[in-house]
Amino acid sequence: MKLKLSAPSKTLLKSNIQITGSKSETNRSLLLQALFPSIGIENLSNSDDAQVMQKGLKIDKGVVDIHHAGTAMRFLTSFFACQEGKEITLTGSQRMTERPVKVLVEALRSLGADIEYGQNEGYPPLHIKGKKITKNKVSLPANISSQYISSLLLTAPSLENGLELDLVGKITSVPYIKMTLALLSQIGIQNEFEGNTIKVWPKTDVANISLVVESDWSSASYFYSIVALSDVGSSITLSAYKEDSLQGDSVLATIYRQLGVETTFSNNSIEIKKTGESKTDNLMVDLADAPDIAQTISVTCFGLGIGCHLTGLHTLKIKETDRLEALNTELSKLGAPISVTDKDLTLKTSESIKSDVAIDTYNDHRMAMAFAPLALKTDLVVNDAGVVSKSYPDFWNDLRQLQFEVSQVD
Template identity: 25%
Template sequence: MKVEIRPSVLRGSVAAPPSKSHVHRLLIAAALARGESRITGAAESEDILATVDCLGALGASVSVAGNAFSVHGCGGAPHAGGDILPCRESGSTLRFLIPVALAGGGGVFSGSERLIERGVGVYRDLLEPRGVSFAVGSGTVSAHGQLRAGDFEIPGGVSSQFISGMLFALPLVGGDSSITVIPPFESRAYVDMTVAALKCAGVTVERRGEREFFIPGGQEYRPISAEAEGDWSQAAFLYALGDGVNVTGLDSESLQGDRVCLSLLRRIANGYTEAELSDCPDLAPALFAAAAISGHGAHFCGTRRLAIKESRRADAMAEELAKFGARLTVGDDSVDVAPGDIRTPDSVLSSHGDHRIVMALAACAVRVGGVIDGAEAVRKSYPAFFSDMAALGADIRY
């Protein structure tokens, strides 16, 4: 789908979409409980529907009515049987649920080849020596064996989702376990979100120092009743649309690491030209766009993990922002945006199949115009993005 955005001045208030990170975690905790749970303030996106479908394959039942999810849990006994677990493009779904499936003997997951490629390496290294077998095919990965209690060392510089996946699963197995995070421990705020979701379901995880977790085994998840938070990572793209945009429904005390977005965007707009992104890599596209729009440029470090997102995000943003006249230099763990003004792009912009790149390019296009090809990628996380833009005054043509 191609979307043309003409120069517009946006003003008004818009409600932040529900936090995808929060809803994933609440759904999984509810699905592992015995009995009925209810999650309100949620919304359907492709990533959330992937988690819903996979939880159904593991024995839970999820129904949706408006903005509420009702979950009948599997009683702590996930079992895939012969069902495929369809992850679509959702890395969170795949990484969270591989250990959960292994608590019940394993399963076969499907998804895009890029998702499978970036989704399982840490688990193979961690669990194959413990008797779990992995087989990667074209768009599938099978993981079979029984997850057992033990002491686990997990690298903290690849994705915190591997840590979260083990935290969901280990309370279900017999025997106590520990997880030690090998430095650097990046995006730890999202591990804190997982621990909070577990606590909401009555599951205990003990923090022992900065990098160690103790997980008692044989625990029982309890049904939950919870409301989804607004999504700070998506709010970053709304704020990047212009100074006249106000985003409501956000919790300033949220555990979401991306809550730093507003302060970073303000600093970039005011000419502060350095930012560290290792704990908030999902903000990178919005911040790169903001640095180009500001004319000041900026230096970003901690960008190494952008290579394992839905696209090679730093390279993709460099390619697309160049069409606006911006110059980005991509290093192994840094990105530099050179000072200078943006202009109307000289060719059609590409989404690279990445929802966050679409939203970042939209922030530039609303200033100087542009056509984005593959704009349907926003359905992955924020299906209402363009309708929300239009409600704020954007001139959008489909």
Template identity: 30%
Template sequence: MTINLKSAQSPWSGLEGVEQLTLHPINQSFNKEVVIPGSKSVTNRAFILAGFSEGTSKLSGYLKSDDTYWCMETLKNLGATFEFIGDDILVTGIDRNQLADKQQVFIGSAGTTARFLPGILGTQEQSEITITSTEQLAVRPHQTLHEALKQLGVQVKYVEEEGQLPVTIKGTSETGGKVSIAGNQSSQFISGLLMAAPLFNHPTEIELTTNIVQSAYVDITIEMMEQFGIQVNVSEDYKHMTVEQGQYQGATLPLEADLSTACYFMALAALNQSTIKINHLNLNSHQPDLEVVDILERMGATVEKGEDYVVISGPEQLQGNLTIDMNACSDQALTIGTLATFADGPITITGVEHIRHHECNRVSALTESLTQLGIQVEEHQDGWTITPGEIKAATLDTYDDHRVAMSLSLIGTKVDGLTLLDPSCVSKTCPTYFEMLQNLGISIDYK
């Protein structure tokens, strides 16, 4: 019941039919402005909460990507309606009394949907819903979340392999109560429990047995739940959370730009002795990748922060001889890892062991890619020490991982002839990424 990765491509994909591309540097400084598309993390949270709200929500600034498309399609198959009006979407919530007794939904490769949806489906007593996905997503870690849901009275049955998708979810009359779960594997597990909690049959109490990883993403979830009418009580150390029963109410929300995507353009400026102004950013955002601004400043970039923008100007030489803990902003560990190859000394990145379990083993993927380019990399369990050196162009695998593709592309803006295979994987979060690079003057050949 798992489906080939290419099936995750959607009408919102980019680079259809492109098997590889080769980048060519601009070879001169530039001063440009860019506007970043919406956040995948924020969009999928908003879609799901709107889909399980009473009434109609109005969402603006949403992201059109593969992951958000399949999240939307899943909710539509369950009975939500999505109406596009200009740049807005009107989302009318699911009538839970009309859910089919048995139903199957396909979520593509969307890890956020895989972690946010099971719990909230487990609040439906009369409906047994099977979640299917691509093979890539099926084998990613899910069991910690599913075991937590079982503690809360949800029925969870694996269709094929234990701990993997596809999985069948069904609620019972006795959902809710107290649950214990590790916090150091994925903040998405915690967000999935929180989003479901108000719809269980009893108040819910969540206890974390370890420190939490990437607590900022839990903050995003809590803030959005509040915007849809639900309050969460959380301790300062995030180890204790309580959620009363309630019903989500439709809301009108502008959704934030994606700071993760913004980081690639900040890094591009830092790497190419250029200046990029990124507009329409929320610099008070909980999105943790905002920390990259400070990391780039440590590496020698000049930073200017405005009310809703940031300007990054690159130095003549990126600074190395640094150790950087990127646990909180681990989605950008590959980005800083690629910049490290151009620094004036080694850079050690720590705190990112958990990214071994994302779309691919990202720690090993960067090691293999930089080694193929001639760079000395010492791989650690939780990161790398990367020593700058002369880079030779090569053809690199993207491992069907958008973060790998976007990070390695930065090297191609400095080293002529770098080729990336399967570049369309960027459609997971930013289908227009390579088009945006071209608009900044980077030459790209497509095949």
């Protein structure tokens, strides 16, 4: 599906939008529910990733195809490895077979797991025979994707002796690790995070409890961008959000204040409002704890005509696409003076934006949604726009609710 995007006729925006549950929280909660069926879940994400996670958890034998869902690949690897009697082949899209999983597989093997590679060493597909795991100490590099770490931590309470995880080096994406541990605490699982060591105690059952999934902050980022690029006075109210969020991407509220956008929390909602012009002409942010909002922020800065220097982006190389190179290519098409390395992005100040550019999305939902707000500045075409279903199936309809012109083209 190819879509053409144009700005609303009135760029003073006012709207209320409901966003479904966080993909990150949903998939963590689903895995815990599979281990402890007494858990209920409210406000589940309606994303593709959550749906393949739900389906995968119900399979005991055969092939589990998680398509593009990297979170599901990492989480299900540990889950199936520790489920005695289950025997599956865990696979996904062509891009998924190019995304490394060796660090997690080797950690699980050191605990006694039975996992073999189906094609290339270090990459999916994986042949997994579930076993009873009794060893309880393992180490991982601290600068890897937090999903590897969370994968082990989520499965840990089901292990006979729990788990002691030693992280070697400087830890990346701490908020996502804390999200996992907070969910464990909510269901009564004892855990401890001191220095670079995390301990999770074993538990055979938990009391009846309902987990309420907060709406997705990554999805909120696109509306922060829209408000930043719109007229002063524009506001969008999003629900349902918590001021004490578990999600690392909630740092958006602080970052976008520098771009003239204020956030007000009220009744499990946030109002994001354009209150003035950007307070900087060169935004400097370390996104090591929230790399998923790098695409949104860099596009916002380009639309505002300001520069930015974003660091801590080393995990973007192994996402749905190489997001740094994808940003370099697509922003360059629009005339942006941009440069990237394997871990950061630099955008120089520029006041001109090329029009009628077609944005390629590289099977990456965030590429489609991050660039969409630029329709406030120039007409755009978004190729393979249906890719948004991975995390936010309602995105294009919600843009129409804001009076954007969104039309399908041949």
